[in-house]
Amino acid sequence: MPARKIQRTEGRTRLNRDRVLETAISLADEGGIEKLSMRRLGEELGVEAMSLYNHVSNKEDLLNGMIDALYGEIELPSHDDDWKTAVRKRSVSVRAVLLRHPWANGLMDSATQAGPGTLRHHDRVLGTFRNGGFSLAMTAHAFSALDSYVYGYAKQEKALPFDSGEEAAAMANVMLAQLPPSEYPYLHELMSKHVLQPGYSYADEFTFGLDLVLDGLERARDSEG
Amino acid sequence: MPARKIQRTEGRTRLNRDRVLETAISLADEGGIEKLSMRRLGEELGVEAMSLYNHVSNKEDLLNGMIDALYGEIELPSHDDDWKTAVRKRSVSVRAVLLRHPWANGLMDSATQAGPGTLRHHDRVLGTFRNGGFSLAMTAHAFSALDSYVYGYAKQEKALPFDSGEEAAAMANVMLAQLPPSEYPYLHELMSKHVLQPGYSYADEFTFGLDLVLDGLERARDSEG
DNA sequence: ACCTGAACACCGTTCAAGT
DNA sequence: ACCTGAACACCGTTCAAGT
Numbered sequence: 001m002p003a004r005k006i007q008r009t010e011g012r013t014r015l016n017r018d019r020v021l022e023t024a025i026s027l028a029d030e031g032g033i034e035k036l037s038m039r040r041l042g043e044e045l046g047v048e049a050m051s052l053y054n055h056v057s058n059k060e061d062l063l064n065g066m067i068d069a070l071y072g073e074i075e076l077p078s079h080d081d082d083w084k085t086a087v088r089k090r091s092v093s094v095r096a097v098l099l100r101h102p103w104a105n106g107l108m109d110s111a112t113q114a115g116p117g118t119l120r121h122h123d124r125v126l127g128t129f130r131n132g133g134f135s136l137a138m139t140a141h142a143f144s145a146l147d148s149y150v151y152g153y154a155k156q157e158k159a160l161p162f163d164s165g166e167e168a169a170a171m172a173n174v175m176l177a178q179l180p181p182s183e184y185p186y187l188h189e190l191m192s193k194h195v196l197q198p199g200y201s202y203a204d205e206f207t208f209g210l211d212l213v214l215d216g217l218e219r220a221r222d223s224e225g
Numbered sequence: 226m227p228a229r230k231i232q233r234t235e236g237r238t239r240l241n242r243d244r245v246l247e248t249a250i251s252l253a254d255e256g257g258i259e260k261l262s263m264r265r266l267g268e269e270l271g272v273e274a275m276s277l278y279n280h281v282s283n284k285e286d287l288l289n290g291m292i293d294a295l296y297g298e299i300e301l302p303s304h305d306d307d308w309k310t311a312v313r314k315r316s317v318s319v320r321a322v323l324l325r326h327p328w329a330n331g332l333m334d335s336a337t338q339a340g341p342g343t344l345r346h347h348d349r350v351l352g353t354f355r356n357g358g359f360s361l362a363m364t365a366h367a368f369s370a371l372d373s374y375v376y377g378y379a380k381q382e383k384a385l386p387f388d389s390g391e392e393a394a395a396m397a398n399v400m401l402a403q404l405p406p407s408e409y410p411y412l413h414e415l416m417s418k419h420v421l422q423p424g425y426s427y428a429d430e431f432t433f434g435l436d437l438v439l440d441g442l443e444r445a446r447d448s449e450g
Numbered sequence: 451a452c453c454t455g456a457a458c459a460c461c462g463t464t465c466a467a468g469t
Numbered sequence: 470a471c472c473t474g475a476a477c478a479c480c481g482t483t484c485a486a487g488t
Contacts, residue, residue, distance in 0.1 A: 014452090015452085015453090037479085037480065037481080038480085038481060038482085039479085039480075039481085047453075047454095048453070048454055048455080049481085049482090050453075050454065050455085050482085050483090050484095051452070051453050051454075053482080053483095054451080054452055054453075055452095058481080058482075059481065059482090105334070106331045106334060106335075108380075108384060109330070109331060109380055109383050109384045110331075110384075111384070119404070119408075119409050119412060120408075120409070122409075122412055123408075123409040123410070123411045123412045124411075126411035126412060126414075126415055127410070127411040130411055130414075136414070136415060136418055136419045137419060139415065139419075140415060140419055140420070140430065141430060141433045141434070143415075144378070144381065144427070144430040144433070144434060145374070145430070145433060145434030145437055145438075147377070147381060148373075148374050148377035148378035148380070148381050148434055149370070149373050149374045149377055149434075149438075150377070151377045151380055151381070152372070152373035152374055152375070152376045152377020152378065152380065153369070153373035153377065155333075155334055155373075155376055155377065155380065156369065156372060156373055156376070158334050159333060159334045159335075159336070179344070183344075183345075183348075184344050184345070184347075184348040185348070185352070186348045186349075186351035186352040186355055187344060187347055187348045187351060189351075189355075189361070190351055190361065190364065190365060193361060194361045194362060194365055195365070202369070205365065205366060205369040205370070208366045208369070208370060209366070209369060209370030209373055209374075209438075212370055212438065212441040212442070212445065213370075213374075213434075213437065213438070213441070215441065216437040216438070216440065216441045217437070220437065239471090240471085240472090262460085262461065262462080263461085263462060263463085264460085264461075264462085272472075272473095273472070273473055273474080274462085274463090275463080275464090275472075275473065275474085276471070276472050276473075278463080278464095279470080279471055279472075280471095283462080283463075284462065284463090451488100452487105452488085453486105453487080453488080454485105454486080454487075454488100455484105455485095455486085455487100456483105456484090456485095456486105457482105457483085457484085457485105458481105458482085458483080458484105459480100459481095459482095459483105460479100460480070460481085460482105461478100461479070461480055461481100462477105462478095462479085462480100463476105463477085463478095463479105464475105464476085464477080465474105465475090465476085465477105466473105466474095466475095466476105467472105467473080467474085467475100468471105468472085468473075468474100469470100469471085469472080469473100
């Protein structure tokens with residue numbers, strides 16, 4: 001009988017899919033998605049890149065898995081709240097998750113295979129509308145309109161440098177300086193007289209649009225049939 | 226005096242930035258953004274990849290230039306229409322452009338430098354709100370809410386296989402078959418009793434949400450101050 | 451069953467050299 | 470002024486070989 005093999009991973013847990021996904025998410029959070037390579041991920045896990053293929057079938061599968069894991073971070077709409085409150089809370093949570101993982105939004109388009117976390121999440125959102133008195137057709141409308149807004153907002157928020165904070169303000173000031181007022185009068189006005197005024201933060205725009213959509217959906221539901 | 230040099234590009238026009246951008250857009254349209262490499266683009270233009278660096282400073286600059294060129298394809302809001310009609314038309318146009326160039330939406334987040342086409346476009350949209358009686362603060366709200374919806378919708382549309390058409394229906398049927406009704410009752414219901422019914426097309430959801438947002442903005446403007 | 455080393459067919463970008 | 474060839478430091482993925 002041979003002696004037990006020595007641990008080859010130097011005290012670290014054995015590699016598995018969850019650990020691969022978790023580490024990949026951390027790497028993307030830190031360095032952006034363009035820094036996430038199979039080789040770099042292997043290095044981080046103390047393993048050759050090729051070993052990863054025992055746990056994900058290829059890079060696309062890795063990315064799909066990462067996205068599905070993130071859906072698990074989103075707060076599911078609660079059965080205890082009315083539909084509007086429940087859907088509002090989960091929308092705020094979607095945005096928070098996308099702020100924590102800015103690389104994720106762009107990947108969702110190309111995520112070919114929806115995983116169980118994704119399906120579960122969508123099912124609960126749909127159920128919230130249905131139980132809130134929305135017809136099937138109106139549920140489809142609501143789901144599309146709401147998520148278009150929420151994911152679209154997260155996309156804009158990532159692109160714009162209008163967060164509050166000093167570097168953001170400095171950046172916006174540089175932008176303004178490069179903006180000829182004669183050519184772009186309305187952009188110039190908005191920037192100088194509103195966006196760059198103390199107290200403005202693009203982050204605050206989120207709830208305006210969210211409530212606009214939710215109120216619109218409620219009205220549409222009530223005036224149906 | 227030496228004789229005139231022979232044409233080295235075999236009768237083709239000399240390389241310039243516009244031709245580089247144009248060809249890059251065509252390549253991305255045909256093969257997706259992941260097929261667009263400096264080497265492949267050079268090949269298409271009958272030139273070594275390294276020659277491209279005489280016309281774009283690097284790949285990021287190339288991508289920024291492509292995005293800015295696309296803004297030129299979007300129909301600007303007309304001064305002859307009332308604000309709602311004008312903004313509605315240009316929103317429909319944004320979506321059409323993103324359908325023609327599905328790779329573009331994902332790139333807009335990371336487009337670091339807004340070019341003149343982009344700025345011009347935004348300026349005109351802002352001007353349309355301002356001249357339509359929106360305050361500066363309400364214009365900021367409107368711009369954010371509307372574009373979040375429009376770009377977000379284009380993003381969803383790209384990801385979903387619910388276009389009308391036979392292959393799309395086949396794909397959706399496969400999805401449905403993999404969806405346990407006990408685990409995902411609401412997804413199952415929506416798919417089987419609505420989305421897969423004849424006549425449904427996800428494309429039609431666009432105008433529902435668009436009008437919801439536009440009506441909401443009008444209401445917000447009217448109830449202001 | 452899981453991990454590795456070498457190899458293949460790619461990338462973006464630099465730099466010195468050509469015309 | 471513009472284009473090229475060679476080189477550098479990377480990619481994702483395969484395959485046969487190791488334990």
